[in-house]
Amino acid sequence: MTATVGVAVFPGTNCELDSIHAVETLGGDGKILWHSTKNLSGVDAVIIPGGFAHGDYLRPGAIARFSPLMSAIAKFAKNGGPVLGICNGFQVLTEAGLLPGALQKNNGLKFLCKTVQVRVETENTTLTRKAEKGMELSLPINHFEGNFTCDLDTLNSLIDHDRVVLRYCDNPNGSIDDIAGVCNETRNVVGLMPHPERACDLLLGSEDGKVLFESLLGSN
């Protein structure tokens, strides 16, 4: 079965082709979804990829979340469709209220591009069902605003409901409770700061992202 994955593109998005490449390496079909459309044309899953939607002006994701495409994605998610937000995509999802919390500037106020170790904290999401809890993955991060924050009640509820999807082994950016990725209540919407699409090729350093895309592709 070939899953078709829609990849959202806002002006300023830049990881769309990389995400499509990863999806296609794993046997899926990638399809660009332009921000002004409301039509998801029957895709099986949606990726909101990394980049700088609308230049990240005001706040990352603040303008993008108003696009027609985002209302379509919200509806898709509400009906149980798998949605993955990577980096800027994670920021868009929090701004849109599809995921809790917010992403602030990194501690140390520097953009960070490097490979980090993250730990899979739950297998029970559309992104991790083929991974194993406790598994460590080597994934690149690439962000200035990746410092996940939320109030204590939200944090406790995330923990109590097993909604922390990934944690950093060595926190690079100050994220609360080392959180690198979270999911929504129904576990079909996942946001994470690391870039799994950059970790699907040994020649580029790591293949650890594959298990995440395999989960997403086989997850409906």
Place this chain on the structure above:
Amino acid sequence: MVDSLHRVLGLSDEEATKIGDILKRTPNPLELAMYSVMWSEHCSYKSSRLHLSRLPTSAPWVLVGPGENAGVIDVGDGIAVAIRIESHNHPSAIEPYQGAATGVGGILRDIFTMGARPIALMDSLRFGSLDDARSCWIAEGVVSGISGYGNAVGVPTVGGEIDFDSTYQGNPLVNVLCLGTLPKDRLVLGRASGIGNLAVLLGSSTGRDGIGGVSVLASAGFSNQVDVEKRPSVQVGDPFEEKRLIEACLEIFDSNLVVGIQDLGGAGLTCATSETASRGGVGMDVDISAVPQREPGMEAHEIMISESQERMLAIIEPNNLDLLFEICAKWEVNANVIGRVTAGDKLRILDRFDGNVLAEIPASSLHDDAPIYDRPKKKPEENKTVSSEKLKVKSDVVSDLLSLLSDPSWVYSQYDHQLFLNTVVGPGYDATVLKLRDPVSGLETNKGLAITTDGNHRWCAVNPRVGTKLIVAEGVMNLSCVGAHPLALVNCLNFGNPENPEVMWELSESIDGMAEACEGFGIPVVGGNVSLYNESSGVNISPTPIVGLVGKIEELHRKPPGFELLEGNRLVLLGPSHIDVGGSLWSALHGLNSGELIDVDLETHKVLADLVRSLVSDGIIDGIHDLSAGGLGVALAEMVAKSKFGITVARIPDALSLFGEGPSRVLVSINSENVNELLSRAESANIPTTRLGLVGGDRFIVKDLIDVPKETIDLAFLTQLPNALGVGTVSA
């Protein structure tokens, strides 16, 4: 009044007279302003053009040489590569973040102007010493600016250089290189042709940005204490606008809508309109009222020379206008028809298309008639030779080694260096390796591109001719270390005030050295940039030519060795043993900047480069690093700091052998089983070898000289930059 206006604008009396002769009348102030920006050093290369013509520029694979916005070479498989390097030194001195950011924006436009998608940036940076607070502030801001713009515009910064030396106090260097790929048949050139065609301005509106920036900022030195109010207005970059502009332009090229296109850089509209017209052998009418303006009340000359960022000028046939508008609307890029291609050779500036003529100039005179100066040259007094004896007495080997180590990862971890999934070897090694993909389909070709930037002002200060040869040689060896052979070179010549005969001599010598090396290695120079007047408070910087080399890897099926040291590896030094302290990093550490430079034997260097390339591509060695600044000691320590093991080496009798610098030397780490293969290959190539020692343990041991824990090396390497620069500013 008008006759002194030309001086205020930076034109000499002779230049003003020449303008009168061209026009056969007295120029009006607008015309004078246009000549002044186009005849500035920055735009006209009036002091360097004569000398640049000595560089070799052709090879069968060169599609476009110097003179266009970027050089373009054929790399096979129907793919071409566009490459260019440019400086943004003076703007970065006063507003580091925006100066560097707009430098990135400018070089990107040079690349996509050619029809190429920019896929990689490199930055070559020079700042005053790390113990100077202002220099640190500048360094921090520049790195943030490159990070802020490059990351957001979505082009990875995959490598570069950074160095600190008091010669750059008050005058930092910010050179940025960009490389793009294009289908060979999509090449677009910056010319207007076809009478009646339209000139369409794409992108940002025009403000009073960098008014006089070209002539004032780039062509005259300034002192450290610039009066805030008198500072020319600084350009602010908008990477989001540029990203949309890139996508819109590439879509416009794919739809075959343009006759020619030109980016707006130095001298803004004046340069773009006159350059496209004169290259196409036509004239152009420009309606300044059609130019969208950011501020009210802008005057004609402000509009014509504004350096507002993120703008392009497309020349199109009128029947393609609607399609062009459609693509621009999709990408939310403003597009306005501001000019018409006319018969004849006149560039006319009008207040409306049927309105008053504000200026009328032969378009080509702004370029072709620009003055060329053969400025006087004078060889400086002979340098006194540094005595290595004196250095030996002064130095403590361990602490010297630790002071010479510096890990640039503090810089490049702020840059997205992975976007587009090409980066096989990222920053931090001898050269960057990218996958070569088909620019249209994105499919891999199983071939690779390698890029490196190199410069060394210490060598060039001692001997600009030999120093420049050595830099080119280093670039060639860096490419070999990742298995690539060189295809083309671009350069940025950062020098002091050309009105100083000694600076002119340095420039001329440096160009001769570059020409000699490029001819010897068979590498064409496909582009470059000259930045003069790098001085502050009357002191010129040391000559700093920077070269960027691009090479090709024919089969990229495994990661090149990198700095890896594996337990049990043997360490072998390849190449001649001739070294000295002249121009070395070690002597600079002790405040000595003179001495002799050992010339590179181009033949030997080529043979070694071939040997190294074959060792790398045949997978015989585990780790490799060419010897450069800091000599053998720094190369060993860098390899140790980047791997898990220590080393024990011998046959290094003294500090001079450890830190001396000489050409054509490469350090390899190799499995003991492969050592004989290595030695026999070296022997048949007639390359001397020295077996240095072993990898293993957790100490850094140079018999009878150094014995410290590996951690000491790691710590010195890792902490130097963060400790000095980590503090930072908050402006972003």
Place this chain on the structure above:
Amino acid sequence: MRIGLAVGVSLVFSVLVDVSLRKGIADPAGSTIERSLPTLGFLGVRDVGVGKTIRFTIEAEGEEEAKNKVESICSTFLTNPVIEEAKITIENTDQVEGN
């Protein structure tokens, strides 16, 4: 409210939105500045907080309408209520604009 304005004619208000982080939300920018100041030789600085301002002009028929409009722009767009709060200042610029 002015008297005598034709229907559809708007007043122009100038607006300052002063955005700061909610109490209890960590402020990485503020703490980075606070940490760096002593190394630059500036002592005795505490409780650094970094926020942003958005200034603009807005057309409305009156102060009340302006206030409502700005509040709605603020809460839906200019701030992220999960972490930020805003103080709004509105001034009538006395400019009248036709439409």
Place this chain on the structure above:
Amino acid sequence: MRIGLAVGVSLVFSVLVDVSLRKGIADPAGSTIERSLPTLGFLGVRDVGVGKTIRFTIEAEGEEEAKNKVESICSTFLTNPVIEEAKITIENTDQVEGN
């Protein structure tokens, strides 16, 4: 200046630095926000400018010293006067602190 304070005892001042871009300098963030507002359904907004605020407390022996310190922090660290200008507001918090 208060009377009766022991030597070396400082007052604490609360400071607001309001940083904005100088006139004529391009403001990409402001113009992007302005361009997007109509599509979000908000009309009549113009001249959007984005700036930042830095709030902190500082110890000094008096208002004059506080002012000098803040100005120096501002121009050397918090802003670059080439493109930004800062408005400084200082208030005495009436707190006294030993040192």
